[in-house]
Amino acid sequence: MLQRILLPLDGSQLAEIALPHALACAQATRSRLILAHVLQTGNNDPSKAQTVDPLDWRLRKLETSRYLEQKAELLLQEGVEVETVVLLGEAAERIVEYAQEVGADLIVMSSHGQSGLSPWNVSSVVQKVILTTYSSLMIIPAYRAPNVALGELQYRRIVAPLDGSQRAECVIPLLRTLSQKHDAEISLVTAVARPEMIGRTPLSSEDATLVEKLVARNRAESEKYLAQVASRIDNNVTSSVLVSEDVIATLYEFVKRQEADLVVFSAHGSSGNRDRRYGSTVTSFIVYGSTPLLIVQDLPPQKIRKTEAEAVAQRTSNFSQGERMVINAPAAV
Numbered sequence: 001m002l003q004r005i006l007l008p009l010d011g012s013q014l015a016e017i018a019l020p021h022a023l024a025c026a027q028a029t030r031s032r033l034i035l036a037h038v039l040q041t042g043n044n045d046p047s048k049a050q051t052v053d054p055l056d057w058r059l060r061k062l063e064t065s066r067y068l069e070q071k072a073e074l075l076l077q078e079g080v081e082v083e084t085v086v087l088l089g090e091a092a093e094r095i096v097e098y099a100q101e102v103g104a105d106l107i108v109m110s111s112h113g114q115s116g117l118s119p120w121n122v123s124s125v126v127q128k129v130i131l132t133t134y135s136s137l138m139i140i141p142a143y144r145a146p147n148v149a150l151g152e153l154q155y156r157r158i159v160a161p162l163d164g165s166q167r168a169e170c171v172i173p174l175l176r177t178l179s180q181k182h183d184a185e186i187s188l189v190t191a192v193a194r195p196e197m198i199g200r201t202p203l204s205s206e207d208a209t210l211v212e213k214l215v216a217r218n219r220a221e222s223e224k225y226l227a228q229v230a231s232r233i234d235n236n237v238t239s240s241v242l243v244s245e246d247v248i249a250t251l252y253e254f255v256k257r258q259e260a261d262l263v264v265f266s267a268h269g270s271s272g273n274r275d276r277r278y279g280s281t282v283t284s285f286i287v288y289g290s291t292p293l294l295i296v297q298d299l300p301p302q303k304i305r306k307t308e309a310e311a312v313a314q315r316t317s318n319f320s321q322g323e324r325m326v327i328n329a330p331a332a333v
Contacts, residue, residue, distance in 0.1 A: 001173060002029040006104035006135070008036045008095050011067055015113035017145045019071070020153035021138060021292060022108040023078055028181035029174075031105070032081040035071055036098060037064045038091040061086060078151045092128030099135045100301070107135050112142040121287055130286060131277065132310065134301040136267075138294045139286065155182040159260040159291075161189050161251055161281065164225050165270035170298040172232055175264060179235045187258055188229055188239040190222040191247040215243055248284045255291055264294045275305050 007022040009015050026033040039060055068084035075082045087094040099107055109129065111122045122130065122139065130137060160175055162168045179186050195214050197207055219241050226239035244250035255263055265282045273279065278286070278295065285293055306314075 001177070002026075002031040002105040002136075004034060004102060004104045005029075005031045005106045005108060006034045006036060006095070006099050006102070007108045008038065008091075008129075009068070009071065010037065010091070010114040011064075012114040014117070014142045015110045016071075017142050018108050018110040018138075018140045019075075020148045020150055021140050023075060023080065023150060024153045024155070024182070025106065025108065025138065025178075026075075026080045027078065028177050032083065033075060034102065034104065035068050035075075035082065035084045036087060036095065037068055037085075038087045038089060038094045039064060040089070040091055074150055091125045092132070095125075095129050096133045099133055104135050106138060107133060108138040108140070110140050110142045110145075117143050121289070134277075134297065134304065136295060136297045138292070140292050141290050144290055145292075155184040155261045157185045157187060157258055157260050158262045158264060159187045159189060159255050159258055160264045161191070162226070162229060163190065163269040164222065165266075165272070167268050167270070167272055167298045168266045169229065170266050171264045171294075171296045172229065174294070174296060176233050176235065178262075178264075179233065179237075183236070184261070186230075186233055186235070186237045187260070188226050188237060189242065189251065189254055190226060190240075191242045191244055191250050191254075192218045192222055193247050194243060194245045196245075219243060248281055251281065251285075252289070255289075260291050262292045262294060263289065264296065267295050267297045268299060272299075274299065274303055277304060 002025065005022055005026050007018060009019075022033060025031065039057075064086050065084070068086070072082040072084050085098065087098055095107070098104075107129065109126050111126055112118065113123060113125065115123055115125075120127075121141070126139065130139070155178060158175065158178060160171055175186055178184060192215060195211055197203055197211060199207075203211070222241045223239070226241065230237040230239055240254065242250050242254060263285065265285065267278050267282060269279045269281065271279060276283075277297075282295055286295075
């Protein structure tokens with residue numbers, strides 16, 4: 001279960017859209033919430049971070065500290081433990097480094113921040129965090145997020161796509177906790193792909209019969225599987241088995257029809273590919289989805305292979321540690 005939740009803020013209203021979601025997760029799991037702000041140096045070489053003007057740095061640091069303290073005070077009033085931290089360096093790199101340093105179980109981010117909305121589903125900073133972090137992630141689409149006051153967010157319906165693998169089931173403890181806290185309906189869903197038959201001519205009657213038998217078999221097994229998972233959650237759960245030639249598109253449409261407040265995925269499913277931080281379905285929802293997305297990382301850092309770019313960057317010391325200043329807010333009573 002979660003213990004530390006990291007919420008990066010850049011001072012913009014768009015970034016603050018993630019605040020109610022971070023609070024909701026912290027309250028449900030009784031986690032400590034860490035508010036972070038990265039003061040960017042404008043210098044691509046972290047080793048030259050100290051070349052910034054000392055007076056300008058001190059003023060920016062003071063202003064940022066006050067901003068974070070104000071947000072922390074509001075969160076403390078909601079009964080969660082909060083601390084704040086000011087980091088120096090490049091935003092995405094420092095967020096990822098700090099999350100790993102403090103063992104953050106979850107990073108909650110708005111899809112866009114200070115740079116404003118864009119035609120892309122997530123900003124460049126958020127994209128970099130997604131592609132390099134080892135933590136679980138929660139991404140809130142800033143372009144369609146409702147205006148919800150702090151402490152008033154209520155998840156009514158949570159969709160959890162499952163594929164029958166043990167990896168996908170790592171979301172169950174969190175689903176159970178969120179459901180109990182918010183009295184939310186959990187909608188479990190499995191999409192069964194119709195088998196693809198190779199051939200340049202229409203299917204024969206025998207082939208068509210074989211396809212339907214396979215589909216019927218997989219549907220029956222999926223229904224049995226979802227019933228077993230639902231019994232483990234044991235709180236306001238529905239289940240659906242969908243049959244489609246395009247599994248991802250079918251899941252998109254299902255989420256929209258359900259009017260889901262949150263979609264919860266395991267980072268990997270049945271493939272468990274360690275060469276990628278996320279499976280293909282999760283990646284597609286990151287790039288094209290429009291519903292708040294919670295991705296539970298099922299693999300520890302040492303099990304995920306670094307990309308070639310990461311390996312080269314580490315060898316050339318481009319990911320050297322930046323600086324930070326910690327400002328501790330008092331724990332909630």
